[in-house]
Amino acid sequence: MSAVPDLDWQPSAALDTLRKRAEGLALLRQFFSQRQVMEVDTQLLSHSAGCDPFIDCFDVLYRAFPGAEPEFLYLQTSPEYAMKRLLSAGSGPIYQLGKVFRNGELGQRHNPEFTMLEWYRPGWSMAELMQEVRAVVQLFLPQQTFVECEYRSLFRQHLGWDPCTTSLAEIKVFARQHLDLSFDDEDRDTWLNLLMSHLIEPQLQGGVFVTHFPASQAALAKRVHDVDGEPMAARFELYLDGLELANGYQELTDAQEQAARFQADQAQRAALNLPVRPLDQRLLAALAAGQPESAGVALGVDRLFMRAWGKETLAEVLPFAFSRA
Amino acid sequence: MANYSSNQLKNGLKVMLDGDPCNMLDVEFVKPGKGQAFTRVKLRNLLTGRVWERTFKSNETIESADVMDTDMEYLYNDGEMWHFMDPNSFEQVAAEKNAVGDAAKWLKEQDKITVTLWNGNPIAVTPPNFVELEVVETDPGVKGDTAQGGSKPATLTTGAVVRVPLFIEIGEKLRIDTRTGEYVSRA
Numbered sequence: 001m002s003a004v005p006d007l008d009w010q011p012s013a014a015l016d017t018l019r020k021r022a023e024g025l026a027l028l029r030q031f032f033s034q035r036q037v038m039e040v041d042t043q044l045l046s047h048s049a050g051c052d053p054f055i056d057c058f059d060v061l062y063r064a065f066p067g068a069e070p071e072f073l074y075l076q077t078s079p080e081y082a083m084k085r086l087l088s089a090g091s092g093p094i095y096q097l098g099k100v101f102r103n104g105e106l107g108q109r110h111n112p113e114f115t116m117l118e119w120y121r122p123g124w125s126m127a128e129l130m131q132e133v134r135a136v137v138q139l140f141l142p143q144q145t146f147v148e149c150e151y152r153s154l155f156r157q158h159l160g161w162d163p164c165t166t167s168l169a170e171i172k173v174f175a176r177q178h179l180d181l182s183f184d185d186e187d188r189d190t191w192l193n194l195l196m197s198h199l200i201e202p203q204l205q206g207g208v209f210v211t212h213f214p215a216s217q218a219a220l221a222k223r224v225h226d227v228d229g230e231p232m233a234a235r236f237e238l239y240l241d242g243l244e245l246a247n248g249y250q251e252l253t254d255a256q257e258q259a260a261r262f263q264a265d266q267a268q269r270a271a272l273n274l275p276v277r278p279l280d281q282r283l284l285a286a287l288a289a290g291q292p293e294s295a296g297v298a299l300g301v302d303r304l305f306m307r308a309w310g311k312e313t314l315a316e317v318l319p320f321a322f323s324r325a
Numbered sequence: 326m327a328n329y330s331s332n333q334l335k336n337g338l339k340v341m342l343d344g345d346p347c348n349m350l351d352v353e354f355v356k357p358g359k360g361q362a363f364t365r366v367k368l369r370n371l372l373t374g375r376v377w378e379r380t381f382k383s384n385e386t387i388e389s390a391d392v393m394d395t396d397m398e399y400l401y402n403d404g405e406m407w408h409f410m411d412p413n414s415f416e417q418v419a420a421e422k423n424a425v426g427d428a429a430k431w432l433k434e435q436d437k438i439t440v441t442l443w444n445g446n447p448i449a450v451t452p453p454n455f456v457e458l459e460v461v462e463t464d465p466g467v468k469g470d471t472a473q474g475g476s477k478p479a480t481l482t483t484g485a486v487v488r489v490p491l492f493i494e495i496g497e498k499l500r501i502d503t504r505t506g507e508y509v510s511r512a
Contacts, residue, residue, distance in 0.1 A: 028391075106354060181379070182379065185382065193361065198365070
């Protein structure tokens with residue numbers, strides 16, 4: 001008999017938590033089924049990759065036969081592109097509940113592989129979708145209350161200045177006064193993200209929908225103008241007691257604008273020496289063929305469970321967290 | 326000296342920051358959904374003891390510090406320096422008051438002590454969690470009073486003063502928890 005190595009073979013979540021997790025996943029499916037939203041399970045493995053500069057995917061190797069010259073494929077960081085192709089194909093409202101993969105994202109509230117709930121509502125406004133996001137959260141936290149706050153107001157309220165009009169130099173000075181930093185960066189959004197995550201998020205109590213993001217943080221959201229005529233992104237994020245839980249858009253449907261944003265992301269990747277991977281040309285073709293106006297959102301299910309069950313780390317709600325996977 | 330990149334940071338890592346050796350007490354990965362990743366670290370400056378937080382960006386590199394915890398035997402104090410010996414190599418080091426700090430009052434000759442060396446020089450001294458020291462001065466013991474809660478100060482051989490039960494007499498050996506500075510029992 002050989003010695004059994006002393007390994008962490010046991011689950012990182014307690015078994016009663018895993019039972020609640022199973023019920024939670026079933027509850028989510030029931031919720032969308034009752035609302036006539038179709039479940040889809042699009043490919044995890046794709047020939048193209050998301051091009052968000054700061055979301056890194058896993059590159060995996062495909063071989064036509066064992067020993068054949070391998071070809072790179074990419075694990076999805078979100079099912080967004082595939083689901084939008086379904087919208088263009090006339091799917092109607094759809095949701096997906098499954099795993100996504102993000103390279104290098106590991107911490108108490110990050111696991112490189114996690115469960116995402118993503119859904120799209122053709123014909124809906126962002127405001128209508130935010131109501132539905134509330135209902136999803138309240139499946140698990142029935143007493144949860146929510147407020148809405150514009151990104152600009154949040155900075156004015158907590159930091160005392162306007163993120164749209166304050167110069168990058170002034171923002172840097174402010175950041176260095178409040179945080180000990182040894183780096184520099186010329187990307188304005190990096191500084192705004194830094195201040196948001198370090199100084200504002202810890203102050204957010206309860207459910208907070210942050211809306212009207214800076215236009216530079218639009219990603220795949222439509223751009224609009226706020227009351228002062230500032231260009232803003234039709235994007236929202238939901239925070240639950242300071243934890244980033246969901247990210248939603250009034251979806252961009254303009255193929256040319258989408259192509260331009262893809263190119264800008266690829267250029268930024270190249271400038272930062274980040275991997276530049278193949279773009280999803282099929283998404284651009286689907287947009288060009290016509291996509292219904294939609295609102296869509298992605299929600300981190302493990303984080304929702306974490307908050308709902310009073311856990312401090314993702315590991316406590318995952319069968320096997322990364323270190324034991 | 327080796328360099329760490331900010332994704333290799335973890336609790337207990339010893340690094341050089343602003344010229345001083347520091348210990349990482351807590352490492353938190355911060356990643357806004359669409360933004361760059363940061364690593365927020367709670368640090369202790371091993372020379373000054375100051376604890377503070379610094380945030381690193383994902384592509385920063387941080388120099389490692391040649392800091393080692395070594396088990397040594399405490400030899401003696403010459404009035405200015407505290408002398409320790411590595412029981413394996415018999416090599417001796419001398420630590421200044423700054424490095425010894427509050428540990429001085431728990432140091433008994435021949436006890437096993439943890440000495441933190443930076444580039445071979447002692448920068449911190451950690452006594453064992455429990456030490457046994459003799460009482461050299463205290464008020465006379467109160468006979469029979471073993472149950473009641475009262476206490477009195479007692480001075481130990483090293484000069485440390487601790488609160489002890491009323492029944493303790495001069496010459497007794499006591500077991501002390503050095504982390505709290507509290508009396509545990511008779512030794």
